[in-house]
Structure formats: C-alpha cells, structure tokens
Amino acid sequence: MDRDDLVRLRRARDLINREYAKPLDVPALARAAHMSPGHFSRSFRAAFGETPYSYLMTRRIERAKALLRIGELSVTEVCWAVGCSSLGSFSTRFTELVGESPSAYRARSHSGAEPIPACVVKIFTRPVRSGSVRNGSVRNGEARPAANT
Incomplete structure (x- = not known):
C-alpha cells in the first residue's frame, strides 16, 4: 500500500473518530478517502485489521x-x-x-x-x-x- 493511500485511509478513520454518532456508511467514508467503496473497504481492512463498519x-x-x-x-x-x-x-x-x-x-x-x-x-x-x-x-x-x- 502506498503512502498516499494510507494518508487517505487515515483521513477516513479520523472522520469515524470525530463523527461516530452520525450516520456513516462505506460509500460516505470512501468519498472522504477519495476511493471507490470496494477498494476503500479492502484497503481499510488491510491497513487497520478490521472493516470500516467494525471500526465504527x-x-x-x-x-x-x-x-x-x-x-x-x-x-x-x-x-x-x-x-x-x-x-x-x-x-x-x-x-x-x-x-x-x-x-x-x-x-x-x-x-x-x-x-x-x-x-x-x-x-x-x-x-x-x-x-x-x-x-x-x-x-x-x-x-x-x-x-x-
């Protein structure tokens, strides 16, 4: 995984940490990371060890x-x-x-x-x-x- 992807994934993770009480779904998080939903989900799991929903x-x-x-x-x-x-x-x-x-x-x-x-x-x-x-x-x-x- 390249550095730019990690930066974008951290941006989405930070969004979850700040806005956990708001309705968040994979497409919205993927948009925040500037990735497709599928690529975002796979990359998030690879980087952080759990799915975006699990982390949320x-x-x-x-x-x-x-x-x-x-x-x-x-x-x-x-x-x-x-x-x-x-x-x-x-x-x-x-x-x-x-x-x-x-x-x-x-x-x-x-x-x-x-x-x-x-x-x-x-x-x-x-x-x-x-x-x-x-x-x-x-x-x-x-x-x-x-x-x-």
Missing part, C-alpha cells in the same frame, strides 16, 4: 461505555447518543464486544477507575473482538499476551 462500531461501543460509567443516561439514551438506531443491535454488539449487557455494565460499580486519567482508562477499556489479539491488548481489565508472529 468499536468507537461507538467505546463511547457508550464511557456514557454508561457516568450513569446519567438510560441505556436507550446512550444507544441514540452514540449513533445507533436499533437498541437490539446496539445491545447485541455491546455484549459481543464487552462481555456483558449494557444494563449490567451500567449497574456495575466503576468507582475504581475514577483516579485513573481518561486516556489510560480508554486504552484499558477499549472493546476487543473475540478471537482477535493485538499486541498489548486488554479485555475486561485483563492483560492479554501478544500474538506470536
């Missing part, structure tokens, strides 16, 4: 976890706030990535994370797909070994 949902669930830890919004309100349009799909994806339902996550005490800087909490609470191990990845607060390559 990971960002949404990551933000949902932060909102649920605060506890001021209901699960339904959090679902809408992060850009999901279906509570059922949101709950299913949340449970898949986090290992517990949004309601159970919200009900659990998160007071132990308060003195930890937000940037560190974000690293250690980032949702990790089942079956994918990244160097230094953590799931549910438990360190996972780096994959042998």
Whole structure:
C-alpha cells in the first residue's frame, strides 16, 4: 500500500473518530478517502485489521461505555447518543464486544477507575473482538499476551 493511500485511509478513520454518532456508511467514508467503496473497504481492512463498519462500531461501543460509567443516561439514551438506531443491535454488539449487557455494565460499580486519567482508562477499556489479539491488548481489565508472529 502506498503512502498516499494510507494518508487517505487515515483521513477516513479520523472522520469515524470525530463523527461516530452520525450516520456513516462505506460509500460516505470512501468519498472522504477519495476511493471507490470496494477498494476503500479492502484497503481499510488491510491497513487497520478490521472493516470500516467494525471500526465504527468499536468507537461507538467505546463511547457508550464511557456514557454508561457516568450513569446519567438510560441505556436507550446512550444507544441514540452514540449513533445507533436499533437498541437490539446496539445491545447485541455491546455484549459481543464487552462481555456483558449494557444494563449490567451500567449497574456495575466503576468507582475504581475514577483516579485513573481518561486516556489510560480508554486504552484499558477499549472493546476487543473475540478471537482477535493485538499486541498489548486488554479485555475486561485483563492483560492479554501478544500474538506470536
């Protein structure tokens, strides 16, 4: 992959990071990267290890976890706030990535994370797909070994 493609892919990834709560689809992201949708999807997966949709949902669930830890919004309100349009799909994806339902996550005490800087909490609470191990990845607060390559 050439440098120009990586720059364009990063532009689309940055768009996801900024606008995760807005309706984003592959054609819109591909336009931001100045690529065809098919080429964009293949290149994004090759560069970042997951599909654009998977990356978007990971960002949404990551933000949902932060909102649920605060506890001021209901699960339904959090679902809408992060850009999901279906509570059922949101709950299913949340449970898949986090290992517990949004309601159970919200009900659990998160007071132990308060003195930890937000940037560190974000690293250690980032949702990790089942079956994918990244160097230094953590799931549910438990360190996972780096994959042998």
